[in-house]
Amino acid sequence: MAHLAMATGFLLILVGFYGALTNRNILRMIVAFSIADTGVNIVIVAVGYMRGRSAPILDSTVSAADALARIIDPVPQALVLTAIVIGVGVTALMLAYAYKLYEKKRSLDIAKFTELKW
Amino acid sequence: MIKRFIAFLLLIAIGGIFATLLIGYTPDAELNLTARYYAERTAADLGSANIVTAIVVTYRGLDTLGEVTVLFLSAAIVGLVLAGGRQRTPRPRAPVGELLTTGTRLLAPLIMLLGVYVFVNGHLTPGGGFQGGAIVASGVLLLLLADPLRHFSHGLISAIESLAGVFYVAIGLLGLLLAGGFLDNRILPIGTLGDLFSAGAIPLIYSLIGLKVGAEFASMLASLSGTEEL
Numbered sequence: 001m002a003h004l005a006m007a008t009g010f011l012l013i014l015v016g017f018y019g020a021l022t023n024r025n026i027l028r029m030i031v032a033f034s035i036a037d038t039g040v041n042i043v044i045v046a047v048g049y050m051r052g053r054s055a056p057i058l059d060s061t062v063s064a065a066d067a068l069a070r071i072i073d074p075v076p077q078a079l080v081l082t083a084i085v086i087g088v089g090v091t092a093l094m095l096a097y098a099y100k101l102y103e104k105k106r107s108l109d110i111a112k113f114t115e116l117k118w
Numbered sequence: 119m120i121k122r123f124i125a126f127l128l129l130i131a132i133g134g135i136f137a138t139l140l141i142g143y144t145p146d147a148e149l150n151l152t153a154r155y156y157a158e159r160t161a162a163d164l165g166s167a168n169i170v171t172a173i174v175v176t177y178r179g180l181d182t183l184g185e186v187t188v189l190f191l192s193a194a195i196v197g198l199v200l201a202g203g204r205q206r207t208p209r210p211r212a213p214v215g216e217l218l219t220t221g222t223r224l225l226a227p228l229i230m231l232l233g234v235y236v237f238v239n240g241h242l243t244p245g246g247g248f249q250g251g252a253i254v255a256s257g258v259l260l261l262l263l264a265d266p267l268r269h270f271s272h273g274l275i276s277a278i279e280s281l282a283g284v285f286y287v288a289i290g291l292l293g294l295l296l297a298g299g300f301l302d303n304r305i306l307p308i309g310t311l312g313d314l315f316s317a318g319a320i321p322l323i324y325s326l327i328g329l330k331v332g333a334e335f336a337s338m339l340a341s342l343s344g345t346e347e348l
Contacts, residue, residue, distance in 0.1 A: 002143075002145045003140065003143070006140055006143065007140055010133075010136040010137075010139075010140060013132075013136070014129055014132065014133055014136070017128075017129060017132065018125070018129055021125040021128070021129070022122060022125055049145065050145055050146060050147075050148075050149075051145065055244065056156075056157070056168070056169040056170055057167055057168045057169065057170075057242075057243070057244065058160075058161055058167045058168075058169070058311060058312075059167060059312065064160075064161030064162070064311065067157045067158070067160075067161065067169075068149065068154060068157050068158055069148075071149075071157055071169065073146070073149060073150065073153040074153060074156055074157070074169040074170045074173055075152055075153055075156070075173065077170045078170050078173040078174050078178065081170065081174060081246075081248060082174070082181070082182070082185050084248075085185060085189060085248045085331070086185065086188060086189070088189075088252075088335070089188060089189050089191075089192035089193070090192065092192060092193075092196050092338045092342070093192050093195060093196060095342065096195070096196040096199045096200050096341075096342070097199065099199075099200065099342075099345055100199055100200075
């Protein structure tokens with residue numbers, strides 16, 4: 001199960017990289033980066049998964065005393081919670097810059113932006 | 119053509135690295151040292167039923183403060199980058215439709231309520247400030263879709279945002295004075311595990327984070343929707 005989730009995550013990262021490397025349109029590159037970001041998050045969550053255990057929330061089924069044997073690793077989940085929020089912020093920034101670039105050149109084709117090319 | 123070929127070579131190399139990682143991966147049979155500490159001590163020390171929340175808000179609270187700061191910075195930069203342009207001139211446009219307008223009137227308050235529920239119960243259920251804040255902002259997005267010319271008060275949004283931030287840091291400093299350290303949640307009684315009013319200051323801090331994140335996402339959405347169509 002963990003292997004399946006991890007393979008999906010790695011596949012999403014590769015799909016995202018492929019999209020970012022082969023597309024010329026800036027908006028498509030932003031979409032591709034978001035997909036790769038999702039893949040990274042899935043991989044990190046999959047690392048914390050342990051077979052036959054439940055979510056790290058104590059309630060009537062998992063008491064505080066047997067938490068040690070019953071819950072999965074909570075640390076990757078806390079990490080991914082952070083990563084998702086930062087990912088949203090980064091995506092919003094990329095979109096804002098894409099808007100500015102379009103305003104300047106009237107085009108979203110990355111080949112038209114040659115100022116940083118050497 | 120040659121660029122596409124190089125891209126494929128790069129992807130095959132990365133895919134090879136991933137494949138070795140995947141084949142060599144064996145899931146842990148038991149919790150590692152850090153996770154073991156959190157699993158054993160959270161209920162007794164902090165009284166939070168959701169261990170992920172305890173890590174995010176208290177054990178690694180300083181990191182979360184940094185994360186909220188990064189989010190604030192990105193919202194501020196989006197506003198700065200997009201506000202430099204021309205002011206949008208209202209132009210006549212097709213009405214958005216009866217279904218969306220009426221549906222928004224019914225759904226927007228309910229979505230906001232769900233968002234508040236999610237961040238107030240962050241220490242008991244899967245959820246918390248960041249998730250609840252995102253849900254609140256999705257209610258704002260629905261309002262913007264129903265009436266694209268709606269003008270949200272930037273003053274109100276930034277007042278909510280900065281007050282939440284100030285109180286967040288103030289609670290952190292109170293922890294330094296009254297309890298064990300910065301952002302310690304034991305400035306309020308821990309209560310019984312599983313109650314709404316338990317886990318000390320965690321519900322309070324997560325509600326402030328929820329308000330702050332909701333206000334930041336809402337201001338990002340308002341700046342993005344306030345841009346002129348090119």
